Amino acid sequence: MSARTTRTRLFAATTVALAALALAACEGDGSDTGASSPSSAAPAGQQSERPAGKESAGGTEADGTKETNGSAGSAASSGSSGSTGASDSGSGGTSASSGASGSSGTSGGSGDEDSDLPGKCSAADVEITATEVPRPLNHLLLTATNTGSKTCMLPQYPAARFGEAQSVPPVAESTKPQSLTGVQPGEAGYAGVLLSAGDGSGENGYRTDTLTIPFEDGSIATVALPTGGVYVDTALTVTYWQADMDAALSH
Structure with missing residues (x-):
């Protein structure tokens, strides 16, 4: 076998080896990619679930916040109405007191008139x-x-x-x-x-x-x-x- 033939085979073997290594490297990258894909998919799923949960929770919180705000608004409105009612009640109480005083005054006057009559x-x-x-x-x-x-x-x-x-x-x-x-x-x-x-x-x-x-x-x-x-x-x-x-x- 000539030296040239030997070099040719050696080159071919080297080429094959390099190709194999390259293929292995490619497969390795694919394997890593494949491995990382589930890993990435899992976080993605988790992230997908979490945001959904967060969104849901956020929505709930938002709804809750809205409801809370709404309740607060209702409470504020009720409080305002209550204050107005209290004010009205207060005014009514004042009127009632005035009326009671007027009645008492009238009764007192009648009593005084009756007391002037001989017994x-x-x-x-x-x-x-x-x-x-x-x-x-x-x-x-x-x-x-x-x-x-x-x-x-x-x-x-x-x-x-x-x-x-x-x-x-x-x-x-x-x-x-x-x-x-x-x-x-x-x-x-x-x-x-x-x-x-x-x-x-x-x-x-x-x-x-x-x-x-x-x-x-x-x-x-x-x-x-x-x-x-x-x-x-x-x-x-x-x-x-x-x-x-x-x-x-x-x-």
């Missing part, structure tokens, strides 16, 4: 005395003097009970005044009492030394009778309370 007399307000009079015959004069500090109104007539009587005497309707008799402090009202029939026509007569007169509030005045008491029978009659003594003795 009903009671046994604690008046002192009643009984006096025998010569005319008319068999008559007794009752005098009710106001010992209090305010004017008071006497009952229509004295519901006089003599002794142990179970009923009060009738009243003479002809003596009824136009209105109740009021007595100012220190002044008096008068009522007449027909004790018995002057012609002796009365029945069931008896003598007594006690007289009580009840008032509308439940109080009772005890009246001292003349010494020796008085004689009464079925003719016993009283008059309405009068402002004038003569009107009380006219029956």
Whole structure:
């Protein structure tokens, strides 16, 4: 074999070896690329999932933020409305207070007006005395003097009970005044009492030394009778309370 042939083969072998190395290098690069591709794909997938998640999370956060902002806006709006409502309520409260004050003032005024009106007399307000009079015959004069500090109104007539009587005497309707008799402090009202029939026509007569007169509030005045008491029978009659003594003795 010649030297030239040997060099040719050696060159060819070297060429093949270089080609093999080049191919191996190419395959290596492809393998690395292939290996790195899954590796790159995995991060890509992860990145794809993560951004998606992030986007989803971001979207959720964004939505949440929006919702939060919306809630905050609603809360702010509600707060604003609440503040306005509170202000309105406050104004209403002020108006209500003013109205209440006005009502109280009106009530107070009515109370003051009512307090100016005379009240009903009671046994604690008046002192009643009984006096025998010569005319008319068999008559007794009752005098009710106001010992209090305010004017008071006497009952229509004295519901006089003599002794142990179970009923009060009738009243003479002809003596009824136009209105109740009021007595100012220190002044008096008068009522007449027909004790018995002057012609002796009365029945069931008896003598007594006690007289009580009840008032509308439940109080009772005890009246001292003349010494020796008085004689009464079925003719016993009283008059309405009068402002004038003569009107009380006219029956």
